[in-house]
Amino acid sequence: MVRLVTILAVLVSSVIFGQEGNKFEQGMGKAFGIWKEGKSTEASLLFERIASAEKTQWLPDYYVALINCTDAFNPANREKANALLEKAQSSLDNAKTKSDTNSEICVLQALIYTAILVQDPMTNSMKYSPLVMQEYQKALVLNPNNPRAVFGQADFQLSGAKWTGVATKPLCAEINRSLELFANFKPESPFHPKWGLDRAKQVATTCQ
Template sequence: MRKLFLATVLFIGVTAFAQTAYEKAMSEKVAKVESHLSADDFTALSNDFTRIGDKEKTQWLPYYYAAFSSIQKGRIAMREGRTADLDPIADEAQKNLDKASELSKDNPEILILQKMVHGLKMMVNPQQRFMSEGMLAAEALSKAEKLDSENPRITLMKAEDTYFTPEQFGGSKTRGLELFQKSLDQFNVYKTKTSLDPNWGKAEAEYFLANKP
């Protein structure tokens, strides 16, 4: 009986340690996803998250953040006008996003990233791809909203689209700023399930509101 008790205690202790090790490894890297890193740094970060996911096998968050790191790299390429790089970067993100989706079905956070992946692919040639990638992006965001209507990252995506779309195509900087404010209001009350769950985006809303024309 004593041996059984000791074995149980040992098992619980090892399990707790393993969870702590996973959470520690993730926390250190999650803190970097909104940092001003280089494209190469985001590639390394994505690879690190993928390795954690491959080791854990049942956790969706490592693959989610691996995809998000690739998306961040894509946003750098987009700002620098390197549109030819966007398709391979989006494909890289999609591979990890598919793995995350397999582990967590109907997840609004994953659908938000799916919207962003389609957005990267659309920016390769907006006129030609709006009816394909643009529509798929809108569909993914709509699905996410049905699952979690108060998610501030959904409103943030709407704010970006509205702010950067030319007025002749339905965009509006004024309306975009209103949505950034709504997103910020949602961030101030939105609660994540765990400390590792997605919590990015507030700084972007604050930036646009602080630098509005």
Template sequence: MTRLIFLVTSFLVTTLSAQTFNKDIEKGKLALTNYETVKAISIFENLSKQHTDNWLPNYYAAQTLITEAFINSQKSLIVKEKLTKAQIYLDKAHNLTSKNEEVIILQAKLYLAYVVSNSEVYGRQYSGIISKLYNDAYVLNPKNPRVVLGKAQWEIGAAKYFGSDTSTFCADLEKAVKLFDTFKQESSQHPNWGEEEAVLAVKNCK
């Protein structure tokens, strides 16, 4: 009887903990969507401390800091501060999940934030790495719309930089939009961003 009570209690505690985690992740994602980055980073940092074996809080903490870096792309000191901190969370996420295309493309975005902030300083340093990361992610999961979107956007940016035609990549953007309709997340807490960005990219692709 005592064992049964213990098992039931453990089950309830685990269930309630999972529900709380899910709600907090959703609160953080909503705050990030609304660019309430201070609120979002607070939620994800706390979750990272509480759930040390889960890569998602570290992923979202890094994503929030990378978003802040893009917002402040003209302020080099802020960019470096945010991305240095984001890398710490990304390293944790990398260590908690192997060969995860979501983490890999977020790493590519971190390097891209450096390039956007100062292409002369960081362009040569990170361009090859970014290309490799997107290629690695594509090999892992070519049906992930965020992978296809990010890879296409990077290739379009590179083509523009070298004065090449970008229209050949429009089909890749259209493919990304279609993949958002068919791609199934592992759970509602897993990354699901990018669809609106993909639709806008298709409209602007020439």
């Protein structure tokens, strides 16, 4: 009898957890679909709702941060860029509480710092340039083969090369190396970060 009760409990738990997993996957899939349609605000709100329901999942918070950070780079959003970046940082901070040693989160933190820097380069570059490089280096320590970290660090240095005087040939080699890493990259799930290849290809074609 005890064994029967135990088996039933395991079966019920499996069904419940399976339903929860399916709900998470369905929600994430729907949010990605909305984002792909160009509805970034709606996608961000849905990812945020998923994050509120999934207390241990870092990915929904990550995508709220990524969407808002990406929108902040858009010149059309200049007037609301600060609000977008505050939202991005707040969401990434939430992701960090759920996954505190994560190469992808470090890459996104570097991207947020870059977005802050470009809002006012003259004022912000001295403070944020070292922070950007620090985050990329942390990302590479955690995962030396993260293509977004390899590309992001080289791309950031390239963008400032005309002011810093850094040699661009080694940076272009890193851009090309990132293409190889992108080609061999296998995300842990359909929802784990896999963005960046198109931008890396674009930079590689003009890199000298």
